Amino acid sequence: MASQGRWLRLPPRRLVSLAWPWLLVMLLLVGLRLSKGAGVLDLYALLSRPFWPGSAQSEWLMAAQSLDRQSRLQQLEADNRRLRGLLDLERGNPALVSAPVISRQAEGWWQQLVIGRGGLQGIAAGDAVMAPGGLLGRVASVTPTTATVLLLTDSSSKIGVWVGARQRHGLLVGAGSQRPLLRFIEQDGGVRPGDVVTTSPASTLLPPNLTVGVVQSVNERAVPAPEAVVQLSAPVNAVDWVQVNVQRGGKRP
């Protein structure tokens, strides 16, 4: 019992007064351990701030990332073309013909462009016309040196499109205004504002996977199926040169 009493005895006051700074250090270390390095890491961050990776590094990284994306895009496009060739989806050999816009009627009763390339350059009615930003319309009629392009906004324009995010087909109908309507076939549209509208991936009449626009608003109560208003991505009023997707040397659909 006596020995136990000795062990439980408090340390002498002198010893405590000598050792209390070390005890404090010990307590600090324990706190450090329990908090997983609070304080030390903050101190390190404060001291090393001048040497942190700067904007230059992030730019290098972003450049590398975009290079990576571009090369992947090219590879995927080549792959896609090869697979489409295997599936015989692509008829003939599509080529792009650049054409200047020589007359522009973007508003009014008719919404059309006249471009300065025509039948002599291989353009035919039905060819897709693209501008920086996406699909612009389709060629309605052709003369030897000009072609009339029916814009997507014209009242008589109707093309099939695809909302990739919701896996929905729709019919893009020109409404005479700057924003065409997207009519769905299914009752349950599920499309939200902000969804990107493209040409159908399986399309043979139009180049597949071409950006058309963005859904601006959805009218769920439209009869017989929901309707959406689409903001086109290609700026019609600012386009001076367009590209026509010409099908050379192949059978036309």
Add this chain to the structure above:
Amino acid sequence: MSVLLRQRWTPLTAGLVPLLMLASPAPLQLAGVPPSWAALWLLPWALVDGPFSGVLAGVVLGLLLDALHAGPVSEIPALALLGWWWGRLGRRSSPIERSFSLGLLALLGAALQGVLIWLQQLWWGETNVAALHTLLAQTLITAVLAPALCSLQLLFWRQLAPAVGADPISRMRWTRSR
């Protein structure tokens, strides 16, 4: 009747209409909508040259413009109707030449043209949510331009065919001199 039509070169001026329509000069647009160049040319022509020539000019213009438009909608009915109506008005005893009357006639004509195009679009099942905007803008800009442009043309045509419909005496004199 149809004095202007008998001169070989005068109907060729109708060729300016499709050219102006294609060029669609930006300063002469209202909210992006160009005026009805066909109405602006047809109004003085029909007023001076009578209903028969008016209808003929309307049909010719309609054919020209329909050739340049995609889609099934036609401008021929409206322009033929306007040519006939304005031709009849030109045969009245007091000739229409005040700029205000010209503006009013052009306004009514452009409105009729727009309404007929709109009706045809409805008939063909086409959606046009901007129809009212286009109709109003085109009617207004046509009416604003008509006093200036139509008065000049009217003066020019009257010089070629002096007051044919206005009073019978001058018409007889004109016919005899030929």
